[in-house]
Amino acid sequence: MGTYIPHTDDEVASMLAFLGLESVDALFEVVPEALRLQHDLELAGGAGEPDVLARMEEFAGANRARSDRLVCFAGGGAYDHEIPSVTRALAGRSEFVTSYTPYQPEVAQGVLQAIFEYQTMVARLAGLPVANASLYDGGSAAVEAVNLGVAASGRPTVWVSAGIHPHWRQMLTTFAAGTGHQLRTIPLVDGLTAWPDGGADDDPPGVLLVGYPNYLGCIEDLGQARAVCDRTGALLVVGADPVAAGLLKSAGEWGADVMVGEGQAFGTTLGFGGPYLGLFACAQAHLRRLPGRLVGETVDVEGRQAYVTTLRAREQDIRREKATSNVCTNQTLMAVTAAIQLGWLGTSGLVELARRCAQGTRYTRDALLSLDRVEPYVTAPVLREFALRLPVPADVVVERMADAGFLAGIPLGGEFDDGEHGLLISVTERRTRDEIDAYVTALGKAVA
Amino acid sequence: MGTYIPHTDDEVASMLAFLGLESVDALFEVVPEALRLQHDLELAGGAGEPDVLARMEEFAGANRARSDRLVCFAGGGAYDHEIPSVTRALAGRSEFVTSYTPYQPEVAQGVLQAIFEYQTMVARLAGLPVANASLYDGGSAAVEAVNLGVAASGRPTVWVSAGIHPHWRQMLTTFAAGTGHQLRTIPLVDGLTAWPDGGADDDPPGVLLVGYPNYLGCIEDLGQARAVCDRTGALLVVGADPVAAGLLKSAGEWGADVMVGEGQAFGTTLGFGGPYLGLFACAQAHLRRLPGRLVGETVDVEGRQAYVTTLRAREQDIRREKATSNVCTNQTLMAVTAAIQLGWLGTSGLVELARRCAQGTRYTRDALLSLDRVEPYVTAPVLREFALRLPVPADVVVERMADAGFLAGIPLGGEFDDGEHGLLISVTERRTRDEIDAYVTALGKAVA
Amino acid sequence: MSDPTASTVTGAPGGRATSAPLLGRAPEPTLFELSHPGRRAWSFRTTGIPEVELDDLVPDEHRRHQPVPVAEVSERDLVAHFTRLSHRQFSVDLGAYPLGSCTMKYNPKVCDTVAGLPGLAGVHPAAPASLTQGWLALLVELEETLCEITGMAAATLQPAAGAAGELTGLLLMRAWHQAQGSVRTKVIIPDSAHGTNPASVTLGGYQVVTVPSDERGCVDMAALATVLDEDVAGIMLTNPNTLGLFEEDIAAIAAAVHEVGGLLYYDGANLNAILGVVRPGDMGFDIVHMNLHKTFATPHGGGGPGAGPVAVSERLVPFLPGPRPVRAESQNGTPVYEWTTPPLSIGRVHTWHGNALVLARALAYILINGGDGLKKIAEVAVLNANWIRQRLTGTYDVPFDRPCMHEVVLSVRTIKQAHGVRALDVAKRLLEEGFHSPTVYFPLIVDEALMIEPTETESPQTLEALAEALERIADEANSRDEGWMAEFPHGTPVRRVDEARAARTLIPTFDARD
């Protein structure tokens, strides 16, 4: 019943006549008969908008972990931050939503300028001079950064902090099957990466990858990582939380060569994990290896300011098998959204956002640690996320807490020592004292 | 905390300096000291968007009769019709939402053309050549129509069918206090207006006002009303349900001079009664008396098609106390919404909409009448709305039905004979058989 | 090449953006031209209801045999059409809109969210109070808030716009006098008043008596004295008035009108100027309408909807329209809300309860700003207008050269006398600069008026740019020849529109095209 095809039967007939064809089937005569599907697709017939919406509402209704039902204390790279009406309204404008990659700059200045502004904001956050127009998500940005680092250093060994998001580490492993990179996981000691000296290593690293803060919420000592890089000639890739960046020194200030990060926090809904936004910024030296699209400023024939995608020769459609990356479609709409959201936050709001997260985190952590048999998972300083060690398996606690109205956090799981009892908890600026107090009480019961 | 003022304190100070003023208070020196408010407004301090939204959600949460909680069988001029995503998206475009009356046509062709299209659609629905750019709501359109009719006929007596929406009749009474119109209510007999012959009346009417269908859902005999008008020289004003118009002859076809109606059904939410849309169309003869704005087509200096508000000399800003109406701000956004929604419905959809309402109505009415002690309120034919006589007071039934998950309808109330036991029920195209069956079962219990 | 398709390819191409100013300025076809028989966009819910023959559903004598020819388009073309139309439309969201008297301030996006809440937008207006406590509570809170802001005792939220509020107010005036047993015939209005005021007076059953403005732009007190008598039902004023000037003698006016038994009506169009600074009630007004779409930033919607609540002093409360929502004696401490109709109510002035979703937007806006924020609004609105006034003094005529409130009326008179350039030309020229035009030729008592209301949401930078543009235009008017200015605007979707032709060869619908 639903359809978006305008053609009436008469029109189809007339167009076929123009082509000298008898039937619609004749359009497919180039398809060998033997290959053609002899039956209809085994799918239901079309349905109207209201029926399909009702169907989708059913799926939606079956999700207990909706942020309008369970108060969210889960983070781990996906955060329940404020998204104001203004961000939703502007990012939803159909000119941004229904256009494609700005191949014709004359009619794409809107998206191009928004990306230019986004690049500027990401570069400033990173403390680095260049940022690209987005990558798929935090993990894919990390993969691209490692690729860049290996190419730039000429060394395939990558030291990956165990404090990097476990999913990012899994992705690195997956893609290393193709690139042949050697990944070495550097363990955490009490929450912070214990980098080997590296000086006398017979397999010196080409890249160091470290989180800031890391997955456990701990604020890593980037100075130490930088020192290892200096000694070994490796590139320093920092996976930074862009919200924490409101209070922390920038990756660039610590001497990072590349900053990557997950940009979901800036105006994108939790959305069960996607579409999100891969942030990528780097030092000038690595510009020609930058993965993905880059927008630059220029002028038109009349000398008016204009924007255009640039350094295109790096990209797959021109350099093909020698391209720095295979990315084509990226996450532009999320980049535009981030530019809008960062514009809404502004200079003071970004600080305030980070500060509020940190305040809530501190308050929650202190309260939880006053509970019986609840202990810190590690003791390194945290900012806006932290892990606890619980007397009951964390996944059991999450189930119990759901009944009390909370998404309690993320069990650390097998990737971490005694991770079954570890729970990663995140407190955003949206959590009120009442919510936190109730959460603490409920958690006290859940672990009892 | 919330504010939309961009000025910083420095900027305010500098602007004051430019004006040679010491303080902001000095701006108000023209306001006599004695009159000035000596204290702050006794209102809470400003709050941020999230807090205010939470507050508004509280109000919203306290409404049990939300269409997402109670299945709606109430109508009476306000209907739970389908509003597709496309209507919401287009009508929500900020160019339509945040502009004002198109005083500068060069930069207002968007709204002007949308109104032109709306006028065309309303005129076609009415079967009359002219429609205005909207009035406040159905009731205010009826008031304006009566004003026009009295002015055109030169006779202040208005025969109002008792089948006209009770609220419209109340409004007519209210405004007659100013205009001095003489209102005479013409009773219904078994659902249809029993027009006096009118021929020998010593106070012949200047206007007849009748519903099509009327408030009880009955399809009035407009031929008879027209005959009275022909005999008496009165104008025929028809209050038409624009959805029913998908299946019924147009007001114009019946010889109406003016058609008015409530346009909420075309894309506007129930919204607790507003903003709605007053439809107004009339015969060519009454053009110069048309209330409100009118858009006409013309050309610009280069001969390009253009639209502009026209026949402005009728309006209050030019004719002042002699204007045909005092309307200035109207309901343009709802008119634009109606144009979009009617575009979505299209020629076939409008018929289909009316047909589906009629099918659901028939099915529901038949099922309800099979219940014990439930009787028709009147027997005249109905199309998409009908009234029942219940053994229990209707307001009690409405309360009981709410507990069962239904907004059961509208009690007829004191304006109608034995109206306490009368319930007006409306079935739109959105009601499914399952919903109706459950409703009938619940009503059976509620009246038992 | 044969072309058997030619016959069916009728109708305008829907997927072509020539009509978008982005890409050219060909007119956008109407939806009727985009229409093609057999296309559709609609879909409805599957209901499972057994079907009855149409003949059985509709009595034959009533049945329409040809469908109403609406238009037949695909969803794709529907979207493209209205999106393109939106690109032919200026709006506050695109740029400054200093349209005097209309208060075209920024409309916060959060209020769109509020108006879309299912618990507000999805409520049927005939549902009983027991099922709509949230809405009643919201309305009562808004009413109380508006009363505090205006200094009045109670309010009706029913009127759908300012003009509807005026007429409601006049009927209140009439009912009150009637209740006093007094029959009065006249209502006084200053010559600077908005057209809705006299139009409403007529509909209220009164005669308009116009009182002139004095050389300071305020009500001429001497002239007022001559028209005040026992036939006067009241006076309608807006303060600041439509010249943007505060009626300093308001206390004396109030005393004089009350003296003869008349009432004072306050046209709230200009309330933005005095929020938290001075209240109509404290000035002596008996009846006050507000334009929520102006003062409280509910969007103007291309010409509406608005909302025009009317607040009254204690003695007029029994006459308010009904039913109205009130907070009732609470049983268990939590308040209960119900509908009541005041004993002497003038009756209903809206089909339901007023433009409810507009009212909800306004409440959200007020809550965000708070009492302190409302005052700041007035301050900055007045500051902005005075800055513009001072800056453009010397460039344009300032008919009443004294501090203004939230708007300033300039005049193009001197320029016109010297060079023939009119207010209209300035307005059209300004469009080309990227600003909406000010209101022109209003108030009627100022020759070649330009009525500029910047509102508080425009920044100093924007004011600077607006002032520069108006200075540039004045320069051009003084240096270029007359015809040059008359050519503007050039870059808009259409250029100057032939208004005379529109009225002469009236084409009010697509079907009236020949």
Next chain:
Amino acid sequence: MSDPTASTVTGAPGGRATSAPLLGRAPEPTLFELSHPGRRAWSFRTTGIPEVELDDLVPDEHRRHQPVPVAEVSERDLVAHFTRLSHRQFSVDLGAYPLGSCTMKYNPKVCDTVAGLPGLAGVHPAAPASLTQGWLALLVELEETLCEITGMAAATLQPAAGAAGELTGLLLMRAWHQAQGSVRTKVIIPDSAHGTNPASVTLGGYQVVTVPSDERGCVDMAALATVLDEDVAGIMLTNPNTLGLFEEDIAAIAAAVHEVGGLLYYDGANLNAILGVVRPGDMGFDIVHMNLHKTFATPHGGGGPGAGPVAVSERLVPFLPGPRPVRAESQNGTPVYEWTTPPLSIGRVHTWHGNALVLARALAYILINGGDGLKKIAEVAVLNANWIRQRLTGTYDVPFDRPCMHEVVLSVRTIKQAHGVRALDVAKRLLEEGFHSPTVYFPLIVDEALMIEPTETESPQTLEALAEALERIADEANSRDEGWMAEFPHGTPVRRVDEARAARTLIPTFDARD
């Protein structure tokens, strides 16, 4: 006149629409230029949390002492800025966008509603399966649907776009060969392939072997035979290929590749052409990626997000990325969904579960169209492209003159040789006609290529207008002098852009401006 304001009135005027093409074509300032110290738009929830000193919260050595300089603007200016930017942007919603290979069809608005449902949009990706049964069910249903459409056994929904799907597919290929104990080094790609294919092959750790196209635009079978050996891991094809032509020898190709132990990879960019007509699985493909943003109308978002699920044949299922959602043995009859990781999984290719909200949109789109509707999509997409092809034959070169599928590649070669007008000129000239340009200079094997993909949502009227515009342009190319065409476009927000300068004097951020 003194001007003490001059010092503070810095920054660009935000409330001025000169940047909107509606009203002029001055560039829109950046948000950084609109910024003014001290302005803000943000507000947060009141939490009531007791505050701790910042010094106590952030270790000193980590603490940033200067805030990140983002921008400081009012909400009003933020809205105006991005609304104006949107007016400088072409989009499907404004007009036809026949960008070949990209399938810029109409994106139904209902899918925006779906993506905004709180029960989908508000779900944290790390919540356990027990709390996200709705999402898992949705994903499983989409997977099954995509498998039916492609004729495959199972799919991963993780890849975020087509290129991500390609790389995933190549890693699947690698893992499979490895599991067979075979080490292979090469992947074959036709010379007409999209650039992502070779780029993905490299990242997959393979060498690219290019196979030429024959004179009919299809894989040269003889050439293929010469490169097929035991080093070949597989071949990547899109069918119809990037010339819009169906590879008729696909069965023979499949047999030959399988014969040497290779796998066939299907680049689904052109799936729209064959929906319900022929399935990659039935053609012999082992691995298939889809571009949901193309075939299933999820909006392209100015360059993304997309979604690139990869479906595989039975033998590759154990290698799929994990975790993946599966329907489990139901306990009480109602299905239960859970996450599992296939035994030989290549691992994770997305941080979470793929672009979930894009996946939800695609499912809604598929459900609306239904099985029958999907086939109709292919039919009309192919019909539209062939109509354009036939209509423009003679006007432009048609390098491969035979029936096309959903898109047609024309060439400006003859015109260029005669008059110097290039494909780029045609593209820029077409912008002025209100259409987006076709894809140009791709595929690389066609000189001066214009790759036109009308899609099924454009009406015959729109095709007619597009054809007329392209005819007019060819006429002009043949009759006007070369320079005339090079001047286009005129009416766009900016005119031809200096791309060389952008690369030469790289300004990738506002801070790089000098």
